[in-house]
Amino acid sequence: MFASICRRRLLRLRQIPSAAGTNPSWPNPIDAPPSHGYSAAALAGATVSEPCPITVSYLISCGLSPAVAAAHKLRIRSTDRADTVRALFRSYGFTDADITEMVRRDPRILTLDPDRILRPKLDFYASLGVQPRKLATTPLFVTRSLNKHLVPCIQFLRGILGTDGKVCRAISRNPSGLTQADLDKNMRPAVDTLRRLGLPEESISKLLTIELGVLRLSPDRMSQIFEDLKSLGLGVTDTGLLYGIRALSCISRETWLRKVSLYKSFGVSEGELLKAFKTQPTMLLFSDESIKKKLRFLLDELKLELSEVMRLPVVISYSVEKCIIPRCAVLRVLMREGKIEPNINLLSALIGSAKIFSKRYVLRYAHDVPDVVKAYEGKIAFEGFRDRDVLVPLKPSG
Known part of the structure; x- marks a missing residue:
């Protein structure tokens, strides 16, 4: 019976028209069950000023430490519903570790309506082929509106990426790029900016596939990143540009400049640093302490030459x-x-x-x-x- 219900829901979900036309593999927002984010009506729990002993005990049973459980000011009004929520996630392939991670990040998911709010979204992600473990660190994936946010955003992405497989890979690599960005406020302006800056459509597609998070960048920040990468000698036709954008989209410009100064403090010349960054953009994504520790070990303990390390900067990772x-x-x-x-x-x-x-x-x-x-x-x-x-x-x- 349960499997039959799931199949019927999934069948209804596979009728959304794609951005370029009708595609039977996409859910139809008209037929899909209503979906909501957090609201007073959607939540079966309530925020409280002091920890609720029963709730704390339940969160501990979910795998949270006593300290973390007590830090969440939440009252779970129905442990039966919470049990049903956990069982639902397991039925869709989430492990107990996945569920613990989601609850740790946002225990309010335990208070959401399993059939009205959670199941339609889980069906939706399943139809895309996104694996549960990819979503466990982003509880927002079950709190954003299906019809008002998720479906329109997916249609937009599919119109750029072109295939279901690329959409799935993009979401799997960075689920927050879908859940934390707004279609009209973030996504469309970001893509329009990439086009205005001269990035070819094929490159835009590849960029979003490897780092969906760039859609959260403001047009001004995107333009600044292009200017910084242009100063490194990276043009819009260079493959390295995409990985440079990916790296710089994860840090502020102030952090980028601080990392550059840190490498220079070890004696790295500007030319060496720019060449190394083109080869390994992620060398600037590690914490200051991590960079210091790695360079000191390589240079002081192993007696490697700094110039050789910069020629093979992958070792920094x-x-x-x-x-x-x-x-x-x-x-x-x-x-x-x-x-x-x-x-x-x-x-x-x-x-x-x-x-x-x-x-x-x-x-x-x-x-x-x-x-x-x-x-x-x-x-x-x-x-x-x-x-x-x-x-x-x-x-x-x-």
């Missing part, structure tokens, strides 16, 4: 504790056993996927040198590269 140090420990074991030369090009050996590194330096030698496995698992501490108490120098490249 690696975690020191979880990636670089275990790999260094493996390489040190192999040097000790004479399996690789001490003057190996260290930076080239360190970068690459975990699969490639494991195949090249761990699995290849695991039988003859079991310690490489222990080193990779963090069971053998890395204490520096030493050969007769002399730090191993980086082999010059080229």
Whole structure:
């Protein structure tokens, strides 16, 4: 019976006309059940000045810590409804961890009407192919109006991206780009600005696919980003421009300038920094402390040349504790056993996927040198590269 109801709802939802014409794979806003955001009528709970003991106990049962549960000033009037909400999410593929994350971010979802408010939206996202785990960090996905917000925005995006698959990928990468932006106030002006700045339609489509969040940028901020990237030598036909926009859309201009100053404080020249940014725009997205820690480790502990790090800036994206140090420990074991030369090009050996590194330096030698496995698992501490108490120098490249 439940499956039959779901199929009927999904069938009704697959009749919305697309932006370019009628497409039977899209829900029809006329036929879809009414949907609402938060309102006095929609909520079955109420905000209170002091924590409600019963509500706090229930939130703890959902997986929240006592402190987090007590911090939410909410009274759940019906735990039966809350149980039904959780069961509904599970039936659509959300794990208990997903549900805990949603409740932690906004416990009011437990008070929403399961059939009138939640189910139509869950059917809608399911029809798009968006996986539940992609939505768990954005509770707004069940609070925005289906007919007034979600459907019109999806129709707009489909008219630009062209295919259902691209729409699904765009939403999956950044659900908040759909839920936190308004169609007329944000989305249309942002796309119009991209066109005015000369970005080709194909590039706009790719940009929105990789970073839907740019639709929240104001026209002035978008224009400023283009000016900053233009000063780096990136034109509208350069592929790097899109990833540059993606990076700068995540930070303010003040933060961008501060990050630039931080790299320069380590001795990075402006030319080196601009070239590195074109190769790895995300190098400016890490916190100041993270950037400092990584550069100090690479330069002071591993004795790498700053110019070499800037030629391969992808290394800045690696975690020191979880990636670089275990790999260094493996390489040190192999040097000790004479399996690789001490003057190996260290930076080239360190970068690459975990699969490639494991195949090249761990699995290849695991039988003859079991310690490489222990080193990779963090069971053998890395204490520096030493050969007769002399730090191993980086082999010059080229």
